[in-house]
Amino acid sequence: MYQEALLGVLLKLCDDVFDKTISVSPVVEETLKALLVVVFVLVSAGDFYIACGVFFLLLLNAKTDTAFWKAMIPVAAVLMVLNYSNDIHIGPLFVYLSAIAAVLYMEDKAFPEETSTKKILFRVFIVGAFSVILANGYIKHFTPGYLVRAGTKAFTSAMFYAATSVVILTLTDKIK
Numbered sequence: 001m002y003q004e005a006l007l008g009v010l011l012k013l014c015d016d017v018f019d020k021t022i023s024v025s026p027v028v029e030e031t032l033k034a035l036l037v038v039v040f041v042l043v044s045a046g047d048f049y050i051a052c053g054v055f056f057l058l059l060l061n062a063k064t065d066t067a068f069w070k071a072m073i074p075v076a077a078v079l080m081v082l083n084y085s086n087d088i089h090i091g092p093l094f095v096y097l098s099a100i101a102a103v104l105y106m107e108d109k110a111f112p113e114e115t116s117t118k119k120i121l122f123r124v125f126i127v128g129a130f131s132v133i134l135a136n137g138y139i140k141h142f143t144p145g146y147l148v149r150a151g152t153k154a155f156t157s158a159m160f161y162a163a164t165s166v167v168i169l170t171l172t173d174k175i176k
Contacts, residue, residue, distance in 0.1 A: 003039055003042050003043045004043055004153045004154075004156035004157045004160070005156055005157070005159075005160040006035075006039050006160075007036075007039045007040060007043050007157045007160075008156065008157035008158060008159065008160030008161035008162075008163075008164065009160050009161070009164045010032060010035055010036040010039055011036065011157065011161050012160075012161045012164035012165055012168065013032055013164065013168075014032050014033060014036050014068070016168055017029050017032060018066050018068065018069075021168065022168060033068055037072075037075065040054065040072075040075070040076075040079075041075075041079065043153060043157070044076075044079045044083065045079075045083075046083060047083060047153065048080060048083040048084055048085065048088055049093065049096065050153055050154065051076050051079035051080040051082075051083055052076075052080050052093065052097070053096065053097070053100060053154055054072075054076045054079075055073065055076035055077055055079075055080055056097050056100060056101075057100060057104070058072055058073045058076060059073065060100075060101060060104055061104060103126055106122075107119065107122060107123075110122065120162070120165055123158075123161075123162045123165065124162055126158075127158055127159050127162050130158075
């Protein structure tokens with residue numbers, strides 16, 4: 001769980017450094033990038049679904065506007081290949097990736113701006129809704145265990161990403 005939490009924090013820090021929301025020295029920026037790669041590899045080690053989800057996010061997300069995010073696409077692809085096995089189930093994977101795409105699409109259409117209170121509240125709502133689903137075990141009735149584990153990892157990262165967003169935006173007074 002600590003790795004997933006650190007991944008969420010690092011994702012948000014890197015995102016804000018790349019978007020110039022926060023400014024850091026070049027050494028700190030490169031350190032954040034290196035840490036993000038290391039933690040992503042640790043989180044996705046042995047988990048095809050996490051690597052696939054990140055690969056899919058990078059392909060769909062506008063965040064690939066920097067060289068670093070573009071460079072992460074083959075990293076995620078290699079991790080998918082390394083973690084592939086004959087036990088991969090396409091049906092649940094399709095549902096998982098469709099849910100990611102739907103949330104990204106809704107967020108992009110509803111909140112095209114980079115930073116806003118509404119966008120943060122939307123993310124908090126999504127994380128909260130997923131918390132309720134996970135806590136009540138609803139997802140276990142419809143989803144195989146391997147995908148629940150991947151979803152829990154992804155949720156933990158998203159929760160810490162959202163929390164870091166609130167902290168950074170509060171500290172930098174960038175909420176609009």
